[in-house]
Structures are given as structure tokens and as C-alpha cells.
Amino acid sequence: METQIKSNSKKVSLSNKIVNKIINKDTLSLVIFISVFLAVWQLVYMSEVLPKLSLPSPIAVGQTITELVLDFTLVKGTAFTLWRLFLGFLISLALGLIIGLLMIKFQQFGKTMSSFAVGLQSFPSIAWIPFAILLIGFNDSGILFVVVMSCVFSVMLSTYTGLRNVPPIYIRAARNMGAKGFTLFRYVLIPAATPTLIMGMRQAWSFAWHALIGAEMLITTLVGLGYILSVGREFSNMSQIIATMIVIFTIGLIFDRVVFIKIEEKIRDRWGLDQQKID
Amino acid sequence: MMQFKNQSSPPQKVFLSLKNVSKKYIQRNSESNTVLENINIQILDGEIVTILGKSGCGKSTLLNLIAGFENSFGGEILLNGKPVKDISPERIMMFQESALFPWLTAFQNVDFALKMAKVPKNQREKQAKHYLKIVGLSDYSNSYIHQLSGGMKQRVSLARALSLNPKILLMDEPFAALDITIKKTLYKELLNLHKKTRKTILFVTHNINEAVLLGDRVIVMSPRIYGIKKEYPIDIPKDQRDDDLSIKNIINQITADLYDNA
Ligand SMILES: Nc1ncnc2c1ncn2[C@@H]1O[C@H](COP(=O)(O)OP(=O)(O)OP(=O)(O)O)[C@@H](O)[C@H]1O
Ligand SMILES: [Mg+2]
Numbered sequence: 286m287e288t289q290i291k292s293n294s295k296k297v298s299l300s301n302k303i304v305n306k307i308i309n310k311d312t313l314s315l316v317i318f319i320s321v322f323l324a325v326w327q328l329v330y331m332s333e334v335l336p337k338l339s340l341p342s343p344i345a346v347g348q349t350i351t352e353l354v355l356d357f358t359l360v361k362g363t364a365f366t367l368w369r370l371f372l373g374f375l376i377s378l379a380l381g382l383i384i385g386l387l388m389i390k391f392q393q394f395g396k397t398m399s400s401f402a403v404g405l406q407s408f409p410s411i412a413w414i415p416f417a418i419l420l421i422g423f424n425d426s427g428i429l430f431v432v433v434m435s436c437v438f439s440v441m442l443s444t445y446t447g448l449r450n451v452p453p454i455y456i457r458a459a460r461n462m463g464a465k466g467f468t469l470f471r472y473v474l475i476p477a478a479t480p481t482l483i484m485g486m487r488q489a490w491s492f493a494w495h496a497l498i499g500a501e502m503l504i505t506t507l508v509g510l511g512y513i514l515s516v517g518r519e520f521s522n523m524s525q526i527i528a529t530m531i532v533i534f535t536i537g538l539i540f541d542r543v544v545f546i547k548i549e550e551k552i553r554d555r556w557g558l559d560q561q562k563i564d
Numbered sequence: 565m566m567q568f569k570n571q572s573s574p575p576q577k578v579f580l581s582l583k584n585v586s587k588k589y590i591q592r593n594s595e596s597n598t599v600l601e602n603i604n605i606q607i608l609d610g611e612i613v614t615i616l617g618k619s620g621c622g623k624s625t626l627l628n629l630i631a632g633f634e635n636s637f638g639g640e641i642l643l644n645g646k647p648v649k650d651i652s653p654e655r656i657m658m659f660q661e662s663a664l665f666p667w668l669t670a671f672q673n674v675d676f677a678l679k680m681a682k683v684p685k686n687q688r689e690k691q692a693k694h695y696l697k698i699v700g701l702s703d704y705s706n707s708y709i710h711q712l713s714g715g716m717k718q719r720v721s722l723a724r725a726l727s728l729n730p731k732i733l734l735m736d737e738p739f740a741a742l743d744i745t746i747k748k749t750l751y752k753e754l755l756n757l758h759k760k761t762r763k764t765i766l767f768v769t770h771n772i773n774e775a776v777l778l779g780d781r782v783i784v785m786s787p788r789i790y791g792i793k794k795e796y797p798i799d800i801p802k803d804q805r806d807d808d809l810s811i812k813n814i815i816n817q818i819t820a821d822l823y824d825n826a
Contacts, residue, residue: 454659454661454663455663455665457633457651457657457659457663458657458659458663459680460651461631461651461652461653461655461656461657462653462656462676462677462680462681462724462728463652463653463680463681463728464680468680472676473665476665476667476668477665477667479667552667555666555667555708556666556667556708556710557666557708557709557710557711
């Protein structure tokens with residue numbers, strides 16, 4: 286009897302926990318926010334301020350999303366886009382880290398390169414596209430080139446500044462304990478620079494994402510979310526455009542919120558960086 | 565544990581010797597700024613020597629030279645008769661500010677030191693726990709550094725320094741930022757550890773009571789002469805210093821020394 290009650294209450298508290306986890310404050314406010322947004326959209330649609338062709342109803346867009354998912358257009362587009370994103374990001378990560386390290390190793394090169402990189406970092410990614418088309422052509426490599434050029438400098442600069450700004454006292458203490466060469470680099474410099482590196486990667490990721498959609502729209506390769514957008518424009522298919530925009534928005538949100546925020550929070554927590562937060 | 569050697573006979577050998585040590589910093593306008601001039605110090609094996617002096621008189625600079633952080637200086641620094649060159653784990657510095665790694669826990673900080681000291685992996689955990697226990701922090705081994713109080717941080721620093729088994733411990737105002745009750749506990753702990761290990765310790769401070777309480781000898785530095793003004797040997801046993809009258813005398817003398825500008 287008693288054990289049964291116990292196990293019952295255990296079950297209740299466990300399911301409570303799961304429910305609490307799903308319906309926490311953040312999720313709840315997100316749901317409310319989206320509902321209000323959809324309601325306003327619906328109202329604007331019904332008021333007919335804008336022609337129905339320019340602004341389809343939320344339901345019509347929902348149908349388009351379903352159609353585009355079912356005929357695999359969106360699925361295939363998302364898969365190709367994500368594949369390009371990962372590839373471009375990984376290439377930029379590798380290149381950025383290597384060049385950043387060379388900048389540390391060769392000081393004069395570092396100085397010169399960093400002023401160039403600062404300029405190129407804020408260079409509009411779309412402005413690379415004509416150059417990429419003539420240099421490489423209308424193909425995947427052209428798109429990758431634009432993605433890499435638009436985010437490699439963030440990785441490079443965060444590697445450079447992150448490593449340069451490691452407090453000298455950590456290096457002194459480590460060298461005092463006998464660390465040098467690769468050990469010093471791997472176990473002291475890299476972890477000490479990690480908060481800056483993560484911030485740089487997050488920025489690089491969002492730059493890559495911006496650049497990729499732009500490049501897919503202008504460098505036509507017949508697949509990808511950007512391509513679906515440009516087809517939507519050509520056929521004046523607003524439902525398709527909005528449907529694709531929603532997918533792009535969701536992907537961006539998921540990566541930023543789920544992947545990068547989680548990593549950053551973990552590091553900030555460990556270092557105690559949030560304690561200096563100003564409320 | 566086996567790391568501690570109990571030496572029964574009182575040590576007498578000169579262990580660290582500074583001969584005419586001078587240090588100038590070259591400033592931007594290429595003028596030179598003399599910080600230390602003709603410093604001569606002899607430190608015996610197993611001694612605790614405290615160095616006292618006003619802010620800016622070159623105490624940290626002196627420790628930096630002994631630690632090997634600065635390679636350009638005049639004169640000679642000999643450890644066991646051999647000239648000191650470069651950084652080495654046989655001379656471990658405990659810094660004025662915390663130099664613990666914030667990305668590691670207390671345990672991992674000590675473990676890192678053991679790894680650097682090439683202690684075999686299967687012994688590291690046991691030893692790291694042992695050193696944290698010595699400084700009374702067993703319960704905090706999994707805390708990250710920012711979760712520790714100032715006093716606890718300095719204890720972890722001490723544990724990390726001890727785990728490297730240095731020949732000499734260079735302590736740069738390690739307890740300066742702590743309140744008096746914590747300081748008193750840490751003094752006791754330091755003296756107990758010293759009794760067990762007989763490590764040679766060079767302890768820099770600007771607190772006269774601290775210098776007199778801990779040192780076998782107190783060296784008073786003065787910025788005006790870029791060096792040592794006076795040395796006070798203190799022969800009173802360390803556990804009786806709290807309420808000894810002649811200690812009060814010495815403190816008065818040192819105070820007078822520090823504040824008269826001759
Ligand atoms: N890297 C450096 N370059 C130039 N000058 C320096 C440098 N380090 C120290 N100094 C100078 O040397 C003098 C002594 O500094 P030091 O840090 O040794 O003083 P200190 O006795 O440890 O003082 P405190 O008690 O405040 O820690 C100061 O005048 C300082 O300006
Ligand atoms: Mg100092």
C-alpha cells in the first residue's frame with residue numbers, strides 16, 4: 286500500500302517536472318508572442334489594407350508550408366542550405382583559426398592583417414557576389430566562397446584578440462609550473478581565450494547565414510532556401526516567399542538560441558562572468 | 565604523505581643568495597628607472613624570510629627576479645650555488661593577485677600543476693585531493709574559482725604551489741586582501757605546513773605584524789636607497805609571538821624604520 290502511494294507520488298512529481306520543463310516561462314511567452322503576431326497578421330489581412338495577393342492570410346501560408354514540405358521542395362532546400370552553411374562555416378573556422386594563430390606567431394603580420402580584417406569583417410557580404418560569379422561561376426563553390434569571405438574574418442580576429450588578451454599572469458603562472466610550447470597553448474592559452482573565441486564564432490555563424498541566403502538568391506544553383514525565395518519572387522508567389530522566410534527565421538533562431546547561447550551560458554557560468562552583470 | 569621530509573637537525577646551509585642585485589626599468593622616453601640597487605641577501609635552507617616595505621619599493625620586482633620572470637638585471641642570484649636563469653618550477657611564485665585558472669575547478673587547478681610536474685596520471689587524483697585537504701578545502705574541490713571566497717582562492721593557490729614541491733616558495737602579499745580572522749587562520753596553517761615541510765619561504769608583505777609573526781628574519785626595504793635598509797632576526801619561537809613583549813619592541817623599531825625617511 287505505502288510503496289504504491291510512494292511510487293505514485295514519484296510518478297506525479299516526475300511528470301510535473303517534465304510539464305514544467307516544457308511549459309516554462311520562456312516557452313509560454315514565446316507562444317503568446319507568436320499567437321499575438323498571427324492574430325495581428327490575420328486582422329491586417331481581413332482589413333484589406335493591402336491587396337490579398339501581396340499579403341496572403343496566415344492560413345494560406347500555413348498551407349503553402351505544408352505543400353512545400355510534402356513535395357520536398359522545402360526539405361531539399363533546407364538540407365542543401367544547411368549543408369552549405371556547415372561546410373562554409375567549418376572552412377572558415379579552420380582558415381580563421383590557422384591565420385589567427387599565424388598572426389600571433391608573426392607579430393608584424395598580425396598587426397597589418399588585423400587592420401585589414403577589421404575592414405573586411407564589416408564589408409557587406411552581398412558585395413562579394415559579382416566578384417565570386419566572375420571568379421568562380423554560378424555554382425556551389427561560388428556560394429561557398431561568398432560565405433567564407435563573409436565570416437572568416439570574424440573567426441580570425443577573435444582568435445587573434447582572444448589569444449593576445451589572455452591575462453599575462455595566467456601565462457606566467459603556467460610557465461612557472463613548467464608549461465611551455467604546445468602544452469601552454471593547448472591547456473592555458475586556448476581555454477583562457479575561449480570566451481572571446483565563442484563570441485567570434487557566434488558572430489561568424491550569423492554572418493555566414495546572412496551571406497548564404499543572399500548568395501543562394503543571386504548565384505542560381507536550382508536548390509537552397511535562397512533559391513526558393515528568388516523563385517517565389519519571379520512568380521510573384523507571396524505565400525511561398527513568406528513560408529520560406531519563416532523557415533529561415535526558425536533555423537536562425539534555433540542555432541543561435543539552442544547551440545550558441547547554451548555554449549556561451551555554460552562558459553560564462555563556469556568563469557563566473559555573469560556576476561558582473563548590471564541589472 | 566611521502567612528499568614531506570622531516571628534517572630534524574636545524575638547517576644552516578645558505579640556500580639562496582643574492583649578490584649586488586640591481587634592476588632598472590627602461591622607460592619609454594629611454595630614461596632609466598632604478599628600482600633595486602646592490603641588494604645582498606642570504607637565505608638559509610628552511611628559513612622563512614619576510615620582506616617588508618612601502619608600496620612601490622620593489623618587493624614584487626625582487627621576487628620576479630628570483631622567480632626568473634625578468635632576465636635582464638645586474639648582479640647574481642644563486643640557488644644552491646648555481647646561478648638562477650629563466651623560469652623554473654623549483655621556484656614557485658604565489659602572486660599578489662589570484663593566478664588560478666577560472667576555467668578549471670579547484671581540484672583541476674591542482675591537478676594541472678601535478679600534470680605539469682609530470683606526476684603519473686594514476687597518482688594525480690590522490691595527490692590533488694591530499695593537497696586540497698592540507699589547506700582545508702576538501703569540500704570545495706569541485707567549485708569553480710569564482711565560487712570561492714578570497715581566502716579560499718589563496719588556499720587553492722597555496723595547494724597548487726605546494727603540489728609542485730618547489731625548493732623555494734615566493735609569496736607576494738598572498739594574504740593582503742583578506743580580513744584579519746582569516747589571515748590569522750592562514751598564518752597558523754602556513755606555519756604548520758612549514759614545520760612539516762621545512763620549505764624555504766620568501767614572503768613579501770607591507771604588513772608589519774604579519775612580517776614579524778611569520779619570519780625567522782625580517783628584511784626592511786626602502787625606496788629611497790633602492791634596497792635593504794635593515795634586517796631584524798627574530799629569535800622568539802613562533803607560537804609565542806602573539807603576546808611577547810620583545811616582539812612589541814621589534815614592531816616599534818620597524819615602524820620607526822619604515823616611516824622615518826632617512
Ligand atoms: N614592468 C615594469 N616596467 C616599468 N616599471 C616597473 C615595472 N614593474 C615595476 N615597475 C616599477 O618598479 C617599482 C617597484 O614596483 P614593484 O611592483 O616591485 O613594487 P612593490 O614593492 O611590489 O609594490 P606593492 O607593495 O604596491 O606591490 C615601481 O615604481 C614601478 O613603477
Ligand atoms: Mg608588489
